[in-house]
Structure formats: C-alpha cells, structure tokens
Amino acid sequence: MSIQEKYALTDEGMRNVKLGTFWTAASNLTMFGGVGIIYTLGSDFVAHLTEGAPLPGLGSYAPAIVIFAVVLFVTEYLAYYYQYGVIYKESGRQRIGLAERLRKLPLSFFGQRDLADLTETLMTDVKTTEHAYSHVLPELYGAYITLAVAAVGLFAFDWRLALASLWSCPVGLAILFGARSALQPMMEATRMRGLATSEDIQEALECAREVRATNQEERYLEHIFNHIDEAEHQATRSEIACGIAVNGAQIVLRLGLATTLLAGAGFIMDGSCTFMMLFAFLLVVSRIYAPFDQCLMLIAELFSAKTAAARMKSFYEEPLAEGGDSYAPIGHDVSFEHVGFSYHDGEQVLDDVTFTAREGVTALVGPSGSGKSTCARLACRLWDATSGRVTVGGVDVSSVDPEVLLADFAVVFQDVLLFDDTVMGNIRLGRRDATDEEVLAAARAANCDEFVGRLPQGYDTLIGENGSRLSGGERQRISIARALLKGAPIVLLDEATASLDVENETEVQEALSNLLAGKTVIVIAHRMRTVMSADKIVVLEDGRVAEQGAPAELMAAGGLFARMVTLQTESAAWAL
Amino acid sequence: MDFMTRYMESLVKMNKTGTEYVRGIPVVKVFQQTVYSFRAFHDAIEEFTRLAQDYAVKWCQTPQSLSLTVINGLAMFLAPAAILIAPGEGNFAGFLVNFAFYTIFSAVIPTAMTRVMFISDAVQSAADAVTRVSEVLAAPVIEAPSSPKTPQGNAIRFEDVSFTYEGAEQPALDHVSFEVPAGSTVALVGPSGGGKTTAASLVPRFWDTGSGRVEVGGVDVRNINPHVLMDRVAFVFQANRPFKETILENVRAARPDASRDEVLEALSAAQCDDILEKLPQGVDTLVGAGGTYLSGGEVQRLMVARAILKDAPVVVLDEATAFADPENEAKIQAAFKRLARERDGEPRTVLMIAHRLSTVRGADKIIVLEQGHVAEQGTHDELVQAGGLYARMWADYEKSVSWRISSAQEVA
Numbered sequence: 001m002s003i004q005e006k007y008a009l010t011d012e013g014m015r016n017v018k019l020g021t022f023w024t025a026a027s028n029l030t031m032f033g034g035v036g037i038i039y040t041l042g043s044d045f046v047a048h049l050t051e052g053a054p055l056p057g058l059g060s061y062a063p064a065i066v067i068f069a070v071v072l073f074v075t076e077y078l079a080y081y082y083q084y085g086v087i088y089k090e091s092g093r094q095r096i097g098l099a100e101r102l103r104k105l106p107l108s109f110f111g112q113r114d115l116a117d118l119t120e121t122l123m124t125d126v127k128t129t130e131h132a133y134s135h136v137l138p139e140l141y142g143a144y145i146t147l148a149v150a151a152v153g154l155f156a157f158d159w160r161l162a163l164a165s166l167w168s169c170p171v172g173l174a175i176l177f178g179a180r181s182a183l184q185p186m187m188e189a190t191r192m193r194g195l196a197t198s199e200d201i202q203e204a205l206e207c208a209r210e211v212r213a214t215n216q217e218e219r220y221l222e223h224i225f226n227h228i229d230e231a232e233h234q235a236t237r238s239e240i241a242c243g244i245a246v247n248g249a250q251i252v253l254r255l256g257l258a259t260t261l262l263a264g265a266g267f268i269m270d271g272s273c274t275f276m277m278l279f280a281f282l283l284v285v286s287r288i289y290a291p292f293d294q295c296l297m298l299i300a301e302l303f304s305a306k307t308a309a310a311r312m313k314s315f316y317e318e319p320l321a322e323g324g325d326s327y328a329p330i331g332h333d334v335s336f337e338h339v340g341f342s343y344h345d346g347e348q349v350l351d352d353v354t355f356t357a358r359e360g361v362t363a364l365v366g367p368s369g370s371g372k373s374t375c376a377r378l379a380c381r382l383w384d385a386t387s388g389r390v391t392v393g394g395v396d397v398s399s400v401d402p403e404v405l406l407a408d409f410a411v412v413f414q415d416v417l418l419f420d421d422t423v424m425g426n427i428r429l430g431r432r433d434a435t436d437e438e439v440l441a442a443a444r445a446a447n448c449d450e451f452v453g454r455l456p457q458g459y460d461t462l463i464g465e466n467g468s469r470l471s472g473g474e475r476q477r478i479s480i481a482r483a484l485l486k487g488a489p490i491v492l493l494d495e496a497t498a499s500l501d502v503e504n505e506t507e508v509q510e511a512l513s514n515l516l517a518g519k520t521v522i523v524i525a526h527r528m529r530t531v532m533s534a535d536k537i538v539v540l541e542d543g544r545v546a547e548q549g550a551p552a553e554l555m556a557a558g559g560l561f562a563r564m565v566t567l568q569t570e571s572a573a574w575a576l
Numbered sequence: 577m578d579f580m581t582r583y584m585e586s587l588v589k590m591n592k593t594g595t596e597y598v599r600g601i602p603v604v605k606v607f608q609q610t611v612y613s614f615r616a617f618h619d620a621i622e623e624f625t626r627l628a629q630d631y632a633v634k635w636c637q638t639p640q641s642l643s644l645t646v647i648n649g650l651a652m653f654l655a656p657a658a659i660l661i662a663p664g665e666g667n668f669a670g671f672l673v674n675f676a677f678y679t680i681f682s683a684v685i686p687t688a689m690t691r692v693m694f695i696s697d698a699v700q701s702a703a704d705a706v707t708r709v710s711e712v713l714a715a716p717v718i719e720a721p722s723s724p725k726t727p728q729g730n731a732i733r734f735e736d737v738s739f740t741y742e743g744a745e746q747p748a749l750d751h752v753s754f755e756v757p758a759g760s761t762v763a764l765v766g767p768s769g770g771g772k773t774t775a776a777s778l779v780p781r782f783w784d785t786g787s788g789r790v791e792v793g794g795v796d797v798r799n800i801n802p803h804v805l806m807d808r809v810a811f812v813f814q815a816n817r818p819f820k821e822t823i824l825e826n827v828r829a830a831r832p833d834a835s836r837d838e839v840l841e842a843l844s845a846a847q848c849d850d851i852l853e854k855l856p857q858g859v860d861t862l863v864g865a866g867g868t869y870l871s872g873g874e875v876q877r878l879m880v881a882r883a884i885l886k887d888a889p890v891v892v893l894d895e896a897t898a899f900a901d902p903e904n905e906a907k908i909q910a911a912f913k914r915l916a917r918e919r920d921g922e923p924r925t926v927l928m929i930a931h932r933l934s935t936v937r938g939a940d941k942i943i944v945l946e947q948g949h950v951a952e953q954g955t956h957d958e959l960v961q962a963g964g965l966y967a968r969m970w971a972d973y974e975k976s977v978s979w980r981i982s983s984a985q986e987v988a
Contacts, residue, residue: 027648034651038679041655045662045672055662065652072649077641084632084640092625096618099597099611103604110601119595207817213780214829214882215806279676286683290648293687297694382602406606417603419596421616429607451769454947456745465596469741471769472814486607504767506972567906 007133007305008312010097013090017133020082024142027075028291029149033068035283037061043276079138087134094126098315106321106402107382116198121315125308132305136298143291150288158277164263165285168256172249176296179245180303186238187304193231200224242300250296253289260285321384323401329393332408332489332520333358334379339388341374349374351543352388361521363531365564366540372524373414375540376492379522380409392490410488412496414524416475418467423452424459426467426478430485439485445511446481447504448474473504480508484515491516494524528565537561579631584704586624593617647689650682718781724801727793727808730889730925732756732779737788739774748774750948751788756941759923761916763936765966766945772929773814775945776894779927780811792890810888812915816879820864823852826878830886839885845914846881847907848874873908880911891915893928942966 004014041061047053099122110118147169154162204211204220211220260281267273295302334357341350350371355362357379364372377383378390381402390397397405410430418426427439427448434442443449443459451474455461467475480496493512497505509530525531532551539547539554539561546560554561597604597617604614611618646653658675665671733755740747749771756762764772777783778790781797789796797805810830818826827839834842840859843852851874855861863870870878883891893912916926930936937956944952944959944966951965959966 027644031648034649037651037655041658042672042676042679045658045668045675048662049668049672056659058656058659061655061659065655069645069649069652073641073645076644076648077637080637080641080644081633085629085637088625088628088632092621095621096611099594099617099621102598103601103609103611107602107605115595115599118598119591122594122598123591203820207819209782209813210817210819210829212782212802213806213811215803216829219832282676282680283683286680290683290686290690293690297690380606382605402605403608406608409606411606413602417600419600419616420592429603429609431607432609432613454746454769465592466599469744471773474769482607 003133003137007129007309008094008316009133010090010093013093013133016082016086016090017137020079020134020138021141021145023075023079023082024138024291025145027072027079028142028146030068030072030075031287032150032284033071035280035287037064037068038283039276039280042279046276079142083134083138087130090134091126091130094129094312095122098122098126098312101315104320104403105315105318106384107377108384109318114199116195116202120195121308121311125311128301128308129305129312131298131301132309136295136302136305139291139295139298140302143295146291147288150284154281154284157280158273160267161260161264161273161277161281165256165260165281167259168253169288172253173292175252176245176249176299179241183238183242183245183300184303184306186234186241187300188307190231190235190238191304191307193227193234197224197227197231200227246296246299250289250293253292256289257282257285321381321398321402323381323404324399325401325404327395327400327404329395329408331359331393333391333393334490334520334522335391335394336375336378337389337391339375339378339385339390341371341378341383341386349543350378350385353540353543353545354388355538355545355548357520357522357536357538359518359520360535361516361523361533362536362538363523363525363534364538364540365525365531365561366546370540371543372540373494376411376494376522376524379490379492380411381405408488409490409492410483410486411492412476412479412483412494414495416467416472416479418463418475418478420462420465422457422460422462423448423455423478426463427481427485430482431487434485439481442481442485443478445484445508445515446477447507447511448477448481450504451477477504477508480512484512488519490520490522492522492524495526496523497525497527497530532565539564579635580700580704581707583624583627583631584701584708586620586627590617590620590624593620643689647686650685651679654679654682718784718802719798720802721799723799724804725795725799726804727795727800729758729793730808731758731791731793732762732890732925732927733789733791733794734775734778735789735791737775737778737785737790739778739783739786741774747786747948749778749785752945752948752950753788754943754950754953756925756927758925760940761923761926761928761938762941762943763939764927764929764943764945765936765969766951769947770945771948772945773894774948776811776892776927776929779892780806780809808888809890809892810883810886810915811892811894812876812879812883813894816875818863818870818875818878820862822860822862823855823878824859826863827882827885830882834885839881842881842885843878845884846877846911848877848881850907851877877908877911880908880915884911884915888924889922890925891927893926893930 003009003017004011007013009017041056044053044056048055102118102122147166151162151166154165201224204224211217260278264273264278264281268275268278336353336355339350339353340348342348353371353375364375366372374383378385379392379397381390381397381400384398392400392405392408419429423443424436424439427443428434430442431438440459443452451470452458452461461469463469463475463478467478470478476496483491483493497508505527513533523530523534531537534551537548537551537554538545539559541560547554547557549557551561555565593616597611597614603609662668662671734752737749737752738747739749752771752775754762764775766772774783778785779792779797781802784798789798791797792800792805792808819829823843824836824839827842828834831838836859843849843859851870852858893915916924918924928936928939936942940955941953942956942959943950944964946965952959952962954962956970960970961967
C-alpha cells in the first residue's frame with residue numbers, strides 16, 4: 001500500500017510530503033556544511049599547534065560562514081513551509097472530502113456506527129494523520145536520507161570507525177519499530193477507553209434531569225469516575241510503554257558515540273588513525289542522531305495514524321447506494337410490491353407489504369413497531385428494501401441514485417432535527433435558492449408567525465443546538481415549514497403534528513391541506529382526525545398489511561382500524 | 577495568548593458544527609444539501625484552516641526557521657568565536673581540546689531544544705484547556721440549603737413566581753401564583769410556549785425562580801434537602817431518556833431497594849406487559865444500543881412505571897401523551913389513573929400538564945397559562961361558563977372530537 005493510499009492523501013498532499021522530505025533532507029545535509037567549516041578550522045588549529053602554522057583569520061572564514069548560514073536558513077524555511085505551512089489546507093480538503101462522502105453514504109451505515117465515533121473520525125483522525133504525514137514522515141525519511149549520505153562518506157574514510165559509529169542506528173530503530181506490535185494495541189485501548197468516557201459524559205449530560213430526579217447522582221458519578229480511572233490507567237500504561245520504547249531507542253542510538261570514542265581512542269593509540277580523523281567522525285556522528293529526534297517524539301502519532309487513516313478510509317470503502325442519474329417517473333404514485341425489510345440482526349420489520357399511495361393523502365396507521373416509519377424511509381431510499389420492490393411513478397427506486405430520487409421528496413421526521421442557526425436559516429434548508437418571501441410564506445403556512453413574533457430577533461433569532469431554545473411544538477412547526485418550502489411532489493409526514501396543541505394543529509392542518517393538494521402525501525399519524533380525512537388508509541400490524549382502503553370502507557368492515565378508532569374515542573373521554 | 581484562544585475557539589466551533597452535521601445527516605440528505613451548502617460546518621473548517629495556516633506561515637515560519645537555523649548551525653557562532661579567542665590563548669593545546677569538546681557537545685543542543693519546543697506547545701494548549709475547565713467550575717451551582725427544613729404536608733404553591741431563561745428577553749413566567757392543595761389534582765393548560773413546562777421544572781429545582789417562591793408542603797423548595805425533595809415528588813417528563821441499562825434497572829432507579837416483584841408489579845400497573853412480552857429477555861433486556869430500542873410511547877410507559885414504583889405523595893406529569901398511538905394512549909391513560917390513585921388512603925397531590933383537554937376535565941382545578949401569565953383558573957365548568965381562553969380551547973376541541981365521532985358514526 002503506497003503512502004498516499006495509507007494516509008488517504010490527495011495528489012497535492014502527496015506532492016507536499018515529497019517536497020517536505022526533500023527540503024528536510026537538504027537542511028540536514030546543509031548542517032554538515034557547518035561541520036566542514038569546523039573541521040577545517042580544527043585542522044588549522046592543529047597545524048598551528050604541531051607545525052607552528054599561523055592562526056586563521058576571520059576574513060578567510062567569513063564568506064563560508066555567511067553562505068552556510070544563508071543556505072541553512074533557506075532550507076529550513078522551505079522545509080518548514082512544506083511541513084507546517086501547507087498541511088492545514090490538505091487537512092481542510094480531507095475534512096471536506098470526508099464530510100461530503102459521509103452525506104452520500106446510505107443511512108444503514110449510520111445505524112452501525114455511533115455519532116461520537118464518526119465525529120471523531122472527521123475531527124481527530126484527520127488531525128492525527130495530519131501530524132503523521134506532515135511532520136513525522138518528512139523528518140523520518142529526511143533522517144534516513146541524511147544517514148545514508150553520511151554513512152557513505154564515513155565508510156569512505158575509515159570503515160572500522162564507520163562501523164563503530166553506525167551500528168547503533170539500525171539497532172535503535174529496530175527496537176522502536178519492533179515495539180510497534182506491543183504499542184499499537186495499547187494505544188488503541190487508550191483511545192477506546194477515552195471514547196467510553198466521552199460517551200458516559202455525553203449520556204450523563206443528556207440524562208441529567210432523570211439522574212437528579214431519581215437521586216442517582218452518586219451512583220452515576222461513581223460509574224463515570226470508574227471509567228475515568230480506567231482511562232487514566234490505560235493512558236499511563238500506554239505512555240510509559242511508549243516512553244520506554246522511544247527513550248530506549250534514543251539512548252541506544254547515542255551509544256554509537258561512545259563506541260566511536262572508544263574505538264577511535266584505541267586506533268589512535270595503535271597508530272592506525274589520526275586525531276583529526278576521529279575528530280571528524282565525532283563531529284558527524286554526534287549530528288546524525290538529531291534528525292531522528294523529531295520523529296521519535298512523534299512516533300506514537302505515526303502508530304496511531306495508521307488506525308486513524310484506516311477509519312478515514314472506511315468512509316470511502318463503504319459502497320454507496322447505486323443508481324441512475326436521472327429518472328422519468330410517470331406521475332408520482334408510490335407503490336410497494338411485496339416489500340420485505342429486516343435490519344442486520346435479522347429482525348424482520350416488514351413482511352410482504354403491498355400497497356399503492358396515489359395522489360392525495362394515504363395514511364399509514366398501526367401499533368408502534370409495526371413498520372410505518374420504515375415504509376416511509378424505504379419510499380425515498382433512505383434505506384433499501386431487502387426483498388420486493390418500491391416504485392415511484394412506475395420506476396423501481398433501487399435503479400435511481402438516492403440523491404436524484406430525494407429531489408422529489410419532502411420529509412418531516414418524527415424526531416425533529418434542527419440546527420443552531422436562525423429560524424430563517426433552518427427553514428431555508430428546504431430549498432437553498434428560495435427567496436425570503438417564499439421562506440416567510442412557508443413559515444406562515446406552518447403557523448410559525450405565531451411564536452416567531454415573540455422571539456427577540458424574530459426570524460433572525462438563533463434557536464440553539466437542535467433548536468433547544470424552542471418548545472417541542474415550535475420545533476415541529478419549523479420542520480414542517482422546511483418541508484413545505486421544498487415544494488416536492490411527494491411528501492412524507494411522520495408524526496408531523498404530534499407535538500402540536502389543538503389550536504396549532506387545526507391551523508397547520510388547514511394550511512397543509514391547501515398546500516398539499518395535487519401531491520402524493522404519505523402520513524403516519526396517530527390522531528384519528530388526521531387519518532379520517534385521508535383518501536386511503538393502510539393498517540400495518542407486525543410488519544404486514546392488515547387492512548387497506550378508504551376510511552369509510554374500513555369503518556364499515558369493523559376490523560382492526562375500526563377498533564383503533566373506537567379505542568381512541570373512548571380514551572379521549574377518559575378523565576383523571 | 578490571544579491567538580491561541582482564537583485558535584481553540586475555532587477548533588471548538590469546528591467540532592460543534594461537525595457534530596451537528598453528522599447528527600443531521602438525514603436532513604442533509606433529504607433536503608439535498610452538501611457539505612458546501614451546509615454553511616456552518618464548511619465555514620468552520622475554512623476558518624480553522626485559515627487561522628492555523630496564517631499562524632503557521634505568517635507568524636511562525638520566519639521565527640521558527642530562524643531559531644532552527646541558529647540551533648542547527650551553531651558552527652556559525654562557534655567558528656568566529658574560536659577564531660577570535662585563539663590568538664589570546666596561552667595554553668593552546670588546552671584550547672584545542674576545549675574547542676573539540678564544544679564542537680561535539682553542541683550537537684546535543686538541538687535535541688534539548690526539540691524537547692523544549694514540544695513542551696511549550698503542550699503547556700500552551702494545557703493553559704487554554706485549564707481556562708475552559710475553570711469556566712465550567714466557576715458556573716453557579718444550585719445551592720443545597722445549609723439548614724434544610726422538612727416539608728409539612730403535600731401541597732404545592734407558586735407565590736408570585738417570575739422566571740426568565742438566560743439570554744431571553746421575555747420572561748417565561750411572569751408573576752405566576754396558584755395553589756395545588758394537598759390531595760388534589762390540578763391541570764396546567766395553555767398554548768405551547770406558554771410556560772407550563774417551565775413551571776413544572778421549577779418544582780424539582782431544575783431551575784430556580786428569579787423572584788417569588790415555589791413551595792412544597794409549605795416550605796420553599798430551595799430550603800428543602802434536594803434528596804428529600806426528589807423522594808417526595810415523582811416526575812414524568814416529556815422527551816424521556818432511559819438509562820443505558822436493563823428495563824429492570826431503569827424502573828428500579830426510582831427506588832433501588834425495591835424487589836424484583838415490586839418492579840414487575842409497577843410495570844404491569846403501567847400497562848407495560850405487552851412491551852415485556854415481545855422481548856425475549858423480558859425485563860432484563862438492555863435499553864439502547866446493544867439492546868433494544870423502545871418507541872416514544874413505550875419509554876413513556878416505563879417512566880410511569882418508575883413513578884408508580886416510587887410511590888411518592890406528590891406527582892408532576894408533563895406532556896405525557898404527546899406521541900401516543902391509540903393503543904399506547906389508552907394504556908398510558910390507564911397507567912396515569914393508576915399512578916394518581918390513592919396512597920395509604922390519602923389521595924395524591926397531582927400537578928399535570930396536558931394537551932388533551934378531555935383528560936383535564938376531571939381535575940379539581942384548571943390553571944390556564946398564556947405567555948407566562950395565569951390567564952384564568954377554576955374548575956372546568958366555571959371556565960367554560962366564563963367564556964374566556966379556556967372556553968375557546970374547549971370549543972375547538974369539542975369540534976374536533978365530535979367531528980371524529982360523527983364521521984366515525986356516519987361511516988359506521
């Protein structure tokens with residue numbers, strides 16, 4: 001697997017890695033220019049000492065020193081640029097790419113992964129790999145190149161001293177990379193524990209009310225504290241292990257200096273080596289290790305980068321729902337033909353469901369868990385049926401790209417999803433290019449004027465994360481306005497008016513019936529009033545169609561539907 | 577360091593909008609947004625990229641490169657220094673040895689500096705993190721009373737209560753006063769956003785009133801030991817979240833020392849038998865990821881079971897029947913009836929918020945809240961006669977009920 005693939009880099013990102021490596025190596029090698037100056041100076045001093053040669057003057061050295069300083073600065077500057085200056089753009093590109101890919105993935109992908117995990121991939125994983133390929137790799141490969149060049153030189157001068165000085169490099173690096181198989185699982189364990197702790201805290205924050213109301217605070221906190229302790233221990237263990245490996249490698253590396261000294265001293269004593277030769281070796285060898293330092297410090301990141309990169313790639317490896325780029329439906333009837341659906345764990349949610357929703361209102365009713373919401377999702381291909389087929393206007397939906405298909409659908413979900421934006425902004429999500437007037441018209445139809453008038457900045461008021469500053473009914477009305485704005489020919493309403501009080505519901509119902517004329521509307525509702533005015537009712541029970549027909553027919557038939565209506569009428573009369 | 581703060585803020589913003597984006601993917605898909613049009617996230621990424629890039633290039637590149645040059649190129653100082661010092665040295669051999677030593681030793685410096693650089697980076701981000709933590713720790717807490725008093729009896733009383741949510745301009749409750757006599761059932765009704773949920777949240781002190789007092793048993797709730805308060809009052813909320821535990825544990829949370837039988841009894845009383853039947857592990861099934869997902873109506877019934885098990889003398893019910901399908905609704909209504917049943921011969925005190933005006937009809941007193949004010953209060957009959965807001969709401973409701981019944985009858 002090439003580096004580009006391994007770290008999920010774009011072409012430009014890869015180019016930057018190569019350039020970064022080049023300039024890092026260049027700056028390292030320039031450093032040896034400085035060594036050359038020192039060496040020459042040293043031999044001048046020795047000559048003065050042993051042969052009485054004149055002392056060198058500043059003038060003869062000045063040009064060399066200045067050139068050295070300038071070249072070093074330039075190479076460091078460029079190395080820095082490619083290591084730090086351009087990476088953020090690459091990370092930005094990666095994040096945007098991942099986010100785009102994510103939104104194209106079928107909803108079934110989201111069922112298996114959890115929110116915190118996916119967000120972490122977008123945020124932290126990108127950062128981890130960013131460090132790895134921008135700093136670690138160029139430093140590491142730069143160091144290898146430097147080492148190689150220096151080694152060639154050293155061996156050329158004196159192979160015995162070269163051996164004495166360079167043996168520690170492969171050994172030190174072997175220790176480090178050998179430790180990887182022990183370190184990697186530890187780092188993964190640390191990450192998992194950290195994630196568990198975040199999830200705990202997230203849950204505690206969400207359930208804060210329930211926890212306090214049931215006097216469970218101590219128990220809950222204890223639970224979280226335990227997880228935090230575990231996470232801490234795991235992190236400590238991991239750090240120690242990593243520290244031992246990294247520092248151990250650094251120590252071993254520098255043993256080469258000691259052996260060079262010893263060997264060199266020995267060779268000088270038996271006359272096979274000169275002082276200047278040893279001096280030169282020591283100068284070079286002492287500087288070979290420094291380039292490895294940077295990447296050794298970051299080696300932990302290199303290891304965890306591998307897992308991070310794999311997670312990022314999983315987004316790209318997950319297959320998209322395939323389909324044609326365009327489709328030509330004839331009309332907008334939504335038809336279910338012997339549709340079956342089950343989740344991954346085998347629970348059969350729908351079994352041989354057949355019905356057609358024509359222009360007008362079709363209501364899906366049934367006890368909870370009977371599969372109504374699932375039908376809505378299958379209709380617009382948010383999920384794919386496991387057997388049978390769903391057609392829209394006569395076209396099998398599985399042959400159409402979900403993006404294209406969704407253009408014809410407007411959906412109001414049961415769990416309202418809003419964003420921390422203005423009321424206007426949230427409604428405008430329905431149709432990006434809608435004019436202000438159109439947005440306001442949709443809002444009015446959904447009875448939003450009533451509460452927006454009371455907000456401090458009216459339609460420009462921020463509504464908080466997931467609309468937390470608004471009540472349930474207000475959030476639902478915004479969700480309805482958003483769907484209305486889209487003006488799609490097929491509308492799916494999943495419990496759209498459930499949170500609305502009587503007054504609001506009446507007004508919204510009226511507006512809806514005006515705006516939804518001529519469209520295919522599939523409604524999932526529990527309030528019989530909504531359902532009674534439908535053109536057709538499909539009763540689902542345990543994933544099967546129990547009855548279907550016009551409300552009048554079903555009431556006359558006296559079956560499941562008639563029973564449900566009676567039940568609700570009775571319970572409406574129930575007093576406390 | 578102002579820059580570091582901006583950088584961290586930008587990072588936090590990117591995380592927040594990223595989380596929103598991921599959570600909102602169904603909406604993003606359905607309304608055909610892309611990451612480009614989902615401005616908040618896209619802009620946060622761009623801003624962060626720009627900040628980080630600017631920092632790296634504009635602020636750091638030159639100083640960093642310079643310092644690296646100096647550190648790695650010590651030769652440029654050592655050489656001139658040695659050249660200048662040399663002529664004055666008496667013991668030249670000694671000088672030479674020193675020279676050799678320093679030129680080799682200076683190789684250590686880059687290593688040491690690298691460590692220092694890493695540490696200073698870490699210290700900076702730690703400093704910023706500590707600031708954030710201090711902010712959270714400095715947030716005002718709901719004070720537990722220093723000398724708690726015991727509530728006498730089970731009445732609830734709101735006395736001239738006003739409350740405004742942080743950052744809001746209009747008060748959610750404005751000089752609200754009403755009484756729930758012990759053993760009576762009082763219903764809070766009114767249009768959405770009128771303050772009903774807010775009022776109910778003040779009883780368990782999820783918020784503290786801005787002015788005025790909320791009393792339980794004659795004692796200001798702020799003076800009651802929080803544990804005692806929570807023991808005395810049972811709550812069933814809107815938008816319930818079960819804990820990620822078994823159903824048994826979820827219900828038992830109200831009274832951890834309850835026996836398994838008692839829990840099963842409470843579940844049965846809350847009409848949850850059908851839920852348990854369809855789960856293979858019954859009451860020992862885990863709720864949530866890794867276990868089973870329950871619908872809104874089912875979770876609500878579990879919460880009622882929890883409240884029943886708790887057997888508290890005061891009950892506060894909030895919006896409990898919003899999501900119910902007819903089957904669930906009938907069951908929930910039966911569950912509530914059971915919950916409000918007498919306890920040791922004494923009727924419970926019940927404060928109830930509902931949308932279903934029909935359920936409210938039998939209450940001892942009805943309080944109509946509109947935009948944070950008590951618009952009207954009285955029994956159902958009194959209010960209908962008075963011909964005000966309640967009467968109008970009731971008329972609307974009757975229309976819808978009769979319409980339903982008539983169309984059902986017509987058709988039958």
